[in-house]
Amino acid sequence: MEQLASSSISSELQVSNEKYFLLSDGRQLAYTEQGDTDSNKIIIFFHGAFCVGDCSNENDCYQEIGYHFIMPTLPGWGNSSSWPKNQPISNYPNDIHQLLSSLKKNNNKNLRIVVAGGSYGSVYAQICFSTSTDIMPEVTNVQSLIVLSGFSPFKYHKKHTDGMSWSSYFAIGSPSIHFPFISKLVGSLIRKKVRNIEEVKNFVRKKFFDKMGDDEKVNLRKWEEDNNKSAEWAIDMMSRNIYLSISKTMTGFNEMPRVLHSDWGFDPKKLSSSPSKRTVLIVAAQGDEISHMEMSTYLVESYPNAELKIISGGHLGTFFEFDSIMKTWLIDIDKEDTEKLQLNEQASCS
Numbered sequence: 267m268e269q270l271a272s273s274s275i276s277s278e279l280q281v282s283n284e285k286y287f288l289l290s291d292g293r294q295l296a297y298t299e300q301g302d303t304d305s306n307k308i309i310i311f312f313h314g315a316f317c318v319g320d321c322s323n324e325n326d327c328y329q330e331i332g333y334h335f336i337m338p339t340l341p342g343w344g345n346s347s348s349w350p351k352n353q354p355i356s357n358y359p360n361d362i363h364q365l366l367s368s369l370k371k372n373n374n375k376n377l378r379i380v381v382a383g384g385s386y387g388s389v390y391a392q393i394c395f396s397t398s399t400d401i402m403p404e405v406t407n408v409q410s411l412i413v414l415s416g417f418s419p420f421k422y423h424k425k426h427t428d429g430m431s432w433s434s435y436f437a438i439g440s441p442s443i444h445f446p447f448i449s450k451l452v453g454s455l456i457r458k459k460v461r462n463i464e465e466v467k468n469f470v471r472k473k474f475f476d477k478m479g480d481d482e483k484v485n486l487r488k489w490e491e492d493n494n495k496s497a498e499w500a501i502d503m504m505s506r507n508i509y510l511s512i513s514k515t516m517t518g519f520n521e522m523p524r525v526l527h528s529d530w531g532f533d534p535k536k537l538s539s540s541p542s543k544r545t546v547l548i549v550a551a552q553g554d555e556i557s558h559m560e561m562s563t564y565l566v567e568s569y570p571n572a573e574l575k576i577i578s579g580g581h582l583g584t585f586f587e588f589d590s591i592m593k594t595w596l597i598d599i600d601k602e603d604t605e606k607l608q609l610n611e612q613a614s615c616s
Contacts, residue, residue: 281510282322286345287365293347295361296339299369301328306370307378308334309596310362310394314385314415315522316508318344323493323503327593331600338365340390342518343511349521356531359394359402366404377407378603380596384584385557388416389525395544396532410599411546411569412592414584415554418561418568419534420527429558442523449523453516460512466505475501479553481578482586489586500585534568546572547595551579 287295298321309328313319319339328335341349341358349355366374383391394402395411420426427439436442442449460466475497478486486497512519546569550562559576566574577587584591 281318281320281344281507284319284345287368289347289361289364291350293341293350293361294345295347295365296345297336297365298322299334299336300325301333301335303334303369305332305334306376307332307596307600308336308366309380309382309592310336310338310391312338312340312381312383312387312390313343313507314383314387315343315519316511317387317504318507318511319346320503320507323495325493325589327589331593331596333596334369336365336369338362340387340518342515342521345514348515348517354531355389355525355528356393356397357401358390359397359405362394363402363404374404374407377404379404379408380410380412380599381408382412382414382592383416384414384588386417386522386526388413388557389530392416392419392534393530393532395546396530396534396537398531401531409544409603410595411544412549412595413547413562413565414549414588414591415551415557416548416562416565417526417557418564419530421529422533422535422568423561423564426561426564429560431555431558434556438523438526440527443527446520446523449520450516453512453519456519457512457516460509463505463509466509467501470501470505470508474504479579485579485586492589534565537570543571545599546570547575547591548572549575549577549584549591551577551584553579 281298284296284298287297289295297319300321311321319337321335321337338361339346341347341361349358366377370377381391381394383389391411391413394405395408397405399405418426427435430439436448437452459469475486489500490496546566548562548566548569550557550559552559562574566572575591577584579586
């Protein structure tokens with residue numbers, strides 16, 4: 267693993283309250299958590315590319331609605347070990363099984379789990395939602411899937427390139443599989459640009475914030491008011507996480523094309539609509555040039571019990587509405603569970 271000297275990373279840039287779990291094969295899984303950590307209601311959120319599992323921005327809403335929020339760092343990013351080359355990515359949910367078994371003391375019977383992911387992290391959320399009990403026994407406790415600006419499974423979605431920008435096509439499309447040196451070249455260029463945190467901040471500001479449309483600016487101002495944070499705070503946080511995500515290795519980035527084109531272990535169109543009516547929420551941004559609308563349309567048409575929510579903005583559109591979307595969806599799930607319980611009680615009494 268290509269390692270930077272520890273002295274090159276300021277302690278001020280580290281993710282606060284980051285924790286580490288040793289997996290059975292000796293790999294390390296980094297994660298953070300917040301909310302009601304004793305609750306059996308769990309939401310597991312998987313971050314996107316150039317990010318880490320960082321929920322250090324404490325939000326009272328998860329404590330208020332009684333959810334344990336867990337955010338793992340994906341393999342090969344930040345302080346999480348790289349994914350084993352001899353293992354299919356469809357086995358990834360076993361990492362989550364091991365983590366949950368440790369956090370919940372192997373008491374998995376009463377868990378109620380929602381898996382969610384943004385952008386590249388949506389791949390891992392979908393795999394955990396659709397895995398088998400052999401890999402992740404807790405899949406029987408997974409009630410819902412939330413995909414934010416997500417990717418479709420390229421293996422089955424033959425038209426995944428429709429709407430894809432040329433830069434994305436070369437970075438994660440078929441050229442990246444046939445000519446893997448492209449990704450490594452792009453990765454090396456990116457690596458050179460993120461050794462200086464100030465350069466990362468300038469990039470984030472120019473790439474995302476300076477190009478915001480009017481609707482996005484409105485969402486940003488509302489986010490600032492709701493969270494008592496400034497846009498500059500968001501830029502600092504995003505920049506820090508970009509910096510940390512590839513501070514130790516580029517394997518997470520280099521593996522993206524292979525993961526996106528690989529077999530995730532399921533075809534969403536062949537998933538059964540179980541009696542429990544597990545629900546799926548697909549959230550797409552109108553101006554997203556990375557996880558484009560065609561992929562979200564494919565997902566909502568393929569998954570049973572799926573619905574589509576369209577918001578304004580680009581690829582970061584879901585960032586400023588994240589907590590609102592999650593809270594509303596989780597409250598609705600709890601309400602449905604309560605109604606089902608009441609109906610079952612009435613049926614047993616009649």
